[in-house]
Amino acid sequence: MSDRLPPLTALRAFDAAARHMSFAKAAEELHVTPAALSFQIKSLEEHLGQPLFRRLNRAVELTEAGRILAPGAAEGFTTLQTAWAATRRFQRIGTLTLTAGPALTAKWLAPRLFEFARLHPDIELRLSASLKVIDLRRDDVDAAIRFGISDDADLASYAARPDWVTPIMTPELHERFQTPESLRDAPLIFDDSLFKVAPGCDWPSWFRAVGMSYSPATGTHFSQPDHAIDAACAGLGVALGRRPLIIKDVSEGRLVAPFKVAVQTEARFRFICLPEAKDRPQIAAFREWFFAEIEKTAHMWDDFEIIPEKELGRP
CATH class of the missing domain: 1.10.10.10 (Winged helix-like DNA-binding domain superfamily/Winged helix DNA-binding domain)
Structure with a gap:
């Protein structure tokens, strides 16, 4: 043989x-x-x-x-x-294949991508809106934007600003519910995805942040954050919205975030790629643009009191 x-x-x-x-x-x-x-x-x-x-x-x-x-x-x-x-x-110097969650894609990325395309007309962006667990060494993906507690061993990982949640509602609904105390009687919306990635950022935590002991038992539940935000835009009720996902609707007046108190989670968005690929021109260009876009609107929340959820404890 x-x-x-x-x-x-x-x-x-x-x-x-x-x-x-x-x-x-x-x-x-x-x-x-x-x-x-x-x-x-x-x-x-x-x-x-x-x-x-x-x-x-x-x-x-x-x-x-x-x-x-x-x-x-x-x-x-x-x-x-x-x-x-x-x-x-x-070999694909002019192509960038990126994956990001559906909520971030719909509420934050998609409305801004025209600016990236304007700045980098030589880069063909291929965006997959998915929460699928990926292997950057095996799958045909160059980089990913993921939300949660970092578990990016053996990857180049760049963390965005800490994320937080605050109540959001339409201006019309705010006329009826003008104080945190009044939310006891408001129709509340629950984003069930928060329990998976940021379990300390829920309605009871936010009420503790404003000095109230209240754990709402009823409301409308959604499994995806963008669906909860869309329901709030439609006037269904008051939702807890995450900063990057509500910014467009708040800045354009469809929603208001009136109470100026937010609960910060340890989870955050991260831009991840392979260590050996981090300096490839198209990956570096998108990463720099991504974080620059975040900073453009950071001032909108300067008057908010941001309370880390770990300081609030549990009831």
Whole structure:
């Protein structure tokens, strides 16, 4: 038996068949005929000098040799795919593929992207609005904007300003509810996503921040923050809005944030990318623009009292 590696096509055929435990499904994945795939695996077995599969009546199963080879073959092809994807991204000097959450995309990014395009007409931005967990080394993504407590080990991570929440409502609704105490009688809106990323920033915490002991039990619940904000814009009730997600509606008068008290969370937005990619021109350009845009509106909240949620405790 030779120590020389067998042909890559034969190993790829084996890897697909071992994953699917089916020659037919493996052939379909590789866009070859089952006969061609079977030939590749047979040539691999001849190269090795022993069978890798037991051919049963309507199925196949791995032999002991096949079970030994399968994990290494899978890992090898994953490594190759990762390296190939990274090499392709390196070539795309004029393209930036970015992912950000749907709420940030709709409420903050999309209304501002014309400015980035004006400043960088040579960069083609491809934006995916998704909360999917990504692997920047494997997935076809250059950078991501994520919200939460940092868990960005082995990545280049740049944190934005601390985030916070404050009550928001339409100007018409504010005419009826002009004090924090009056919110006891207001229709409240709950953004349930806050419990996942910022559990200390809820209605009871905000009421404690203004000196009230009140835990509202009823209201309208939404699973996404932009939906809760849209409901507030429609006059459904009073919502707790996060700073970057409410700024456009507040600045354009659809909403007001009248009470000037906010609860700050330890969670925040971060711009993340691979360490070796942080200085690529298109990534550096977007990162610098992103943080500059945040600073443009930071003054809007200068008269707010911002109270860290960890100082409020629990009831």
